[in-house]
Amino acid sequence: MxxxxxxxxxxxxxxxxxxxxxxxxxxxxxxxxxxxxxxRPVEVAVAALERERVRYAVYADVRVEPGEGSIKHAVSWAKAEQPDAFLAVGGGSVMDTAKLMNLYTCYPSASFLDFVNKPLGGGRPIDKPLKPLICVPTTAGTGSETTGTAIFDLAGKRAKTGVAHRALKPLLGICDPLNTRTMPSAVHASSGLDVLCHSLESWTAIPYHERVPRPTNPILRPAYQGANPISDIFSLQALRATVKYLPRAVRDPDDAEAQSQMLLAATLAGVGFGNAGVHLCHGMSYPISSQNPARYHHPGYVVPHPIIPHGVSVAVTAPAVFRFTGPSNPDRHLAAAEIFGVDIANVKSESAGEVLSEALSEFLVKLGDQPRGLKALGFSEGDVDGLVEGTIPQRRVLMLAPNLASEEEAEKGREQLRGLFLDAMEY
Amino acid sequence: MxxxxxxxxxxxxxxxxxxxxxxxxxxxxxxxxxxxxxxRPVEVAVAALERERVRYAVYADVRVEPGEGSIKHAVSWAKAEQPDAFLAVGGGSVMDTAKLMNLYTCYPSASFLDFVNKPLGGGRPIDKPLKPLICVPTTAGTGSETTGTAIFDLAGKRAKTGVAHRALKPLLGICDPLNTRTMPSAVHASSGLDVLCHSLESWTAIPYHERVPRPTNPILRPAYQGANPISDIFSLQALRATVKYLPRAVRDPDDAEAQSQMLLAATLAGVGFGNAGVHLCHGMSYPISSQNPARYHHPGYVVPHPIIPHGVSVAVTAPAVFRFTGPSNPDRHLAAAEIFGVDIANVKSESAGEVLSEALSEFLVKLGDQPRGLKALGFSEGDVDGLVEGTIPQRRVLMLAPNLASEEEAEKGREQLRGLFLDAMEY
Structure with missing residues (x-):
């Protein structure tokens, strides 16, 4: 890795x-x-550039939870500007947009779908180094400053997709705890929930040596390799820190220690899932955020359009997901439950998923202001088929989901996802 | 990092x-x-190159614990061969020699001391990318497959030194547990002791935010940054694995799980110390291995010259070193002692160094075939001044030693090192 x-x-x-x-x-x-x-984060970065007489042009039109349209707008701007390097100051939306601006200015004649993950795009590999990208995260969530992944909404597909390749990785992530002080409490909470799911999903993803098909050449290995001994270290440490510090960071915007530890946890989780991968919570979250049938607008998010923030959409299914994945590896689910404070001494293996699911629900409820299931986000049973169809194309992450039927058993897989969305209606 | x-x-x-x-x-x-x-490791690598029709030339004259002479010989060979890339198959000596072959063929007109660490060399920074180097370790110890460090004996200086720069890092480390099966038991033991000290030293090194002087520009940061939240994770995990698996790996050459876990531990420790640094055990080990006044030849090492293997020379002072560093951070020393199985519930902070020192001594004794102090290696009190003088130039690692007087208080530092070598005579 x-x-x-x-x-x-x-x-x-x-x-x-x-x-x-x-x-x-x-x-x-x-x-x-x-x-x-x-x-302040942009102000400090601009002052730093000016002090060293580095010329710069500012693109400040990144959309939160970006879509194909906003990405294309940003790419056009970058193609006209022809910078030597990129500096992203912001959350996951900003960093992911900057990665794509970098990619498409380095491949000016590529069509937009060429590099997008299969099956929605062509899955073309990036075969040359891009321009230097430095990321300065202002949220403690995405971990995008460590990964080679950029996610966005694909117009007309009712689902998120993205580009994932090592070459997209930033050259440097500058993690400055002074920069996350600008986060509103609601952003703290939802970005922290993203960290929680990054760590839990990568920790429970299928192991790297069970991933099939095995690539015939090392260059064909996916960026998401499955759980491995090195990602495990990062994922567990991030989980421990999130359980300990996220409630404090949400409750008290002046708790500098908790906020600083959450920024570090986000980065650690980024290295963990950036190598091991995520699975069901993330795969199912993309259609949730993207379809938003009741035009839900999460409290505390100051944006001029309806929004189910990414962290909210990943966490809302987590109690259902880990109940489902429990039997694949009870020991790992119990180890995670123990980090939430559960005394696992007398828990049977068969209950591992249920126990982790309960610990998670309790954690989410105590955190406050979280929808207790898809119903609270305005989804009903009639939306489930659409959600399933929006999840199926997330092959890149679904292939790492333990217990999920393989692509060859498509109908069984659909049935399992339907069950998961129904189970996620309320917790 | x-x-x-x-x-x-x-x-x-x-x-x-x-x-x-x-x-x-x-x-x-x-x-x-x-x-x-x-x-077998070389045989497999050669077959892999031939299968893909990659041309190759073999340099098999690397000396165990290399010196200036053997490095220069290897560099001359490489300059004549002009390869596009390097493949190192071996232990730390092989990997470090390959790094220097790569460096000096990329800077053909540089003089040998230009890049060598200050104060013995010029400390010239490497300012361009080198050729690709892939490392295939055959011992579980050095972690050199992850680091930008190459260590060797400098003729006439009675001390080891080296080159340390990020640009020396291998492009890829191929850690194949089938390759360490060729290690004799004595090599298992001493290379495992190197892992033990990498992890303990990096875990107890001064924290990254206390390192002085602070560089005025990020490019001036040393490769060894001091203990930090990311190196900590690697170092502790490596320590846990070493305490658990090294005794098994030494005792039973057919214990594939233990050997495989030790290879992973060596790599994890490499990432840990490669970023945080090492300190006294390593700084003091270089003159120990290099001076070897009684021409000690470690049992089980089949080489045609006297040898105090690197792992033996780092571990022999460890009980004295961690007794000395204990007061700098009692919590960290107690956490380490706990990994050795010590019940730390009622241990006072003041005893932290002593308790870790005792746990270490017991571990070394139980491992078997280890010299119980410098005396057993043939050193006497009359050698201490020479050892101190050979340690002083190891500024790069001494600056990370907790509790050690700074360069400005040279005489106090000498006195402390003298005390440490005397304390290390017997444990």
Whole structure:
């Protein structure tokens, strides 16, 4: 496995000008969103660039939970600007948009779907190094500063998809706890839930040596390899930190220790799932966020359109998912339950999934302001078939889901997903 | 921090031909030593290259614990061969020699000392990418497949030194448990002790945020950054695995699980210390191995010259070192002692160093065939001044030693090192 470079510490954002100067970069595209444009993280980054006389142009039109349209807008801008390097200051939406701006300016004649994951896109591998990208996360969630993945909504497909390739990885992630202080409490909560699911899904993903088909050449290995001894270390450590610090970070915006530890946890989880992969919570979340039939607008999110934040849509199915995956590896599910504080001494293996599911539900309820199932987000049983159809194309993550029927048994798999969505209606 | 790519699993060596073909490499320098030349790891690697029709030339003259002379010999060979890439199959000596062959063929007009660590060398930074290097470790110890460090004896200086720079890092480490089966038991033991000290030293090194002087530009950060939240995870996991599996691996050469886990532990410890650094055990080990006044030849090492293996020379001072460093961070020393099985519930902070020291001594004694102190290696009190003088130039690691006087208080530092060597005479 490969990891990006990570720099962690309060104040390290101020070094980013020197980083670009050290790289010999003359013109940087600073990618952010309209809200952040006026906030401290961007201000510090801009001052750092100016201090080192690195020229820059700002793109601040990134959309939260980006779609094909907003990505294409950003790519056109970048093609016209022709920067030598990219600097993303923001959350997952900003970092993922910047990765795609970088990709498509390095392949100016590629069509948009060429690199998009199969089966929705062509799954074309990136066969040359891209321009340097430095990511400065302002949320503690996505871990995108460590991964080679960029996710967005594909117009007309009612599902999210993305591009996943090692070459998309940022050169450097600058994790500065001073930058997550601008997060509203609701963003703390939902981005922290993303970390929770990254760590739990990568910890329970099928093991790397059971992934089929085995590639005939190492270059064909997917970015998501299945749970492995190195990703395990990152995923478990991130889970421990999230269980301990997320409730504090949500409750008290001035708890600097909790916020700093959550930023680190997000990065650790990023390395874990960036190599091991995620599975059902993420695979099922894309149609949930994307379809949003009742135009749900999550409280605390200041955006001019309905939104089921990514972290909310992954966590809402988690109690159902880990009940379902429990039998695949009871020991791992019990180890996770123990991290939530469950005394597992007398728990039987058969109950491992149920016990983890209950611990998770309790954690979510105590965290506060979370929908207790898909119903609370406005979904009804009539939406389940659409959700299943929006999940099926997430082959890249579903192939890592334990207990799920393989692609060859398509009908059985659909039935299992239907059961999972129904079970996720209420917890 | 940055990590090399690691591929782990039984049989993965057979993929190395495809790796070079994927890289577009036409001619590989295969670097190994005379013993390994005839053994299975080299045989498998050669077959893999031939299967993919990658041309190669073999350099099998690497010396165990290499010196300036053997490095220069290897570099001359490489300059004449002009390979596109390097493949190291062997232990730390082989991997470190291959790193330096790569470096000096990429800088053909550099003088040998230019890149060597200060103060013995010029400490010139490597300012361009080197040729691809793939490392296939055949011992479970050095972790060199993950690091940017190459260590050797400097003629006439009675001390080891080396080159340390991120650019020296291998592109890929192929960790194949089938390759460590050729290790004699004595090599298992001493290379495992290297892992033990890598993990303990990096776990107890001064924290990254206390390292002084602070660099004015991120490019000036040393490869060894001090203990940090990411290296901690690797170091502790490696320590746990070593305490559990090293005794089994030494006792039973057919214990495939223990051997495989030790190979993984060595790699994890490599990532840990490769980013956090090592300190006193390593700093003091270089003159121990290098000076060897009684021409000690460690039992089980089939080499035609006297040898204090690297792992033996680092572990021999460990009980004294961690007694000394205990007060710097009692919690960390107690956490380490707990991994050795000590019940720390009622141990006072003041005893943390002593308790870890005792746990270590007991572990070393039980492992068997280890010298119980410097006396058993043939050192006497009259050698201590020479050992101290050989340690002082190891500034790169001494700056990470907790409790040690700074460079400015040179005499106090010498006195502390003298005390440590005297304390290490017997345990």
């Amino acid at each position: 490969a990891a990006s470079s990570i720099r962690f510490g309060p104040g390290v954002t101020a070094e980013v000008g020197m980083d670009f100067r050290n790289l010999g970069v003359r013109r940087v595209a600073l990618v952010t969103d309209a809200t952040l444009r006026a906030l | 940055a990590a090399s790519s690691i591929r782990f699993g039984p049989g993965v060596t057979a993929e190395v031909g495809m790796d070079f073909r994927n890289l577009g490499v036409r001619r590989v320098a295969l670097v190994t030593d005379a013993t390994l030349r005839a053994l």
